[in-house]
Amino acid sequence: MTDDHPVVEFWYEFASTYSYPAAMRVEARAAARGVTVRWQPFLLGPIFRAQGWDSSPFNLQPVKGAYMWRDMARICDAEGLSFVRPDPFPQNGLQAARLALALPDDGARAAFSRAVYAAEFGAGMDLTDGSALSALLTEQGHDPDQIWAAAQSDAVKSGLRAQTEAAVAHGIFGAPMFRSEDGEIFWGYDRLDQALEWVLTRNR
Template identity: 45%
Template sequence: MEQDRTLEFWFEFGSTYSYVGAMRVEEACRAAGVPLVWKPFLLGPLFTAQLGIKDSPFNVNPVRGKYMWRDLERLCAKHGLPWRRPAVFPRASVLPLRVACAGEGQPWLGDFIRGVFRANFAEDRDIAEAAVLADVLKGLGVDPEPVLAQAVSADVKARLRANTEQAAALGIFGAPNCVTRGELFFGQDRMDDAIAWALAER
C-alpha cells in the first residue's frame, strides 16, 4: 500500500545536517515516487533528556564541532547548496518549527522549510524573528499574518510538543532522520537508503 511506503523526514531548523537533507529530500522522494511527510521537532529537549546538555553537542565538543563545520562546507559544495556559517549557532527554532506545523498539508510547506533553512545557513538571518519568517512566506505568495497567528496558537504549540515526544519515542537522538516502514535512518547521508527501504518489496 502507498501509505506503507511513506517517508517521514524529521528535521530541526537549528540542525546543520538537516539543512543538507531538507534541501534535497522532496525532490528525491518525488523522483522515486515515495510520499513525503515533513516532521518538525525540537532537538533541545532530546539533548537535555538523553545527554544532560542544553546546547548543541557540536558546541559542547569543539573537536567534533570543528569537523562538522568543515564537513558542511564540503557537503554544500558537493550538492550545489549555498552556504554561510551562521554567526549564532544554534539559533532558536521554536517559532519557525511552529510555522512548519501550522503549514502541515499546505502546498507551500516544502518551499517554506527550504526558505527558512536558506535564511539560517546561507543568508545568516535570525530565523527566530517573525519578520524573517514573514519575508519567507511573502516570497512564496503567502499572507504571513494568519500563518504566524496560527503558529502561536495552543493547538500548534501542542502539535510541536507532540512531535517532539514522538521523536523521543521513536529513538531519535539527532537530526535529520528518515522514518519509513518501521525503520529509522539517521543522517542526511542515509536518505537514499531510506528511500530504497520504502520502495523495496517485503
C-alpha cells in the same frame, strides 16, 4: 494520503546543520523514486536537555564541531548549496518550527521549510527575526498574520510538543532522521538514499 506511493517521514530541526542539505534535497530525490515525503518538524533542544546537554553537541565537543563545519562545507559544495555558518550557533528554531507546523503538509510546509533553511544556512538569517520569517511567508504566498496567529495557537504549540514526544517515542535522538512507516530510522543526510531504498523495498 490517498495515493499508493511509499512514504518516508523526514524529521527535521531548523537549528540542525545536516538537516539543511537534507531539506533541500529530500523532496526531489524522493519524487524521482516515487516516494512521498511527510515533513515532520520537531525540537532537539528538549531531547538534548534530557541528556544534560545545554547546547549542540558540536559546541560541547569542539573537535567534532570543527569536523562538522568542514564536512558541511564539503557537502554544500558538492550539492551546489550556499553555506554560511549561523551566528549564533545553534539558532533557536522554535518559531520557525511552529510556523512550519501551522502550514499544511501538502507542499506548503515543505516549501516554507526549504525557504527557512536556505535563508538560515545559505544567507545567515537569524531565526529569531520575526519580520524575516514573515517575509518568507509572504514570498511563499501566505498571509503572515494568519500563519503567525495559527503558529501561536494552543493547537500548534501543543502539536509541536507532541511532535517532539513522538520523536522520542520513535527512538529519534538527532536530526535529520528519515523514518519508514514500519519504524526503521536512518540518521543523517548521508542516509537519505538508504532510507528511500528501504521504503521502496518494503512496498514491492
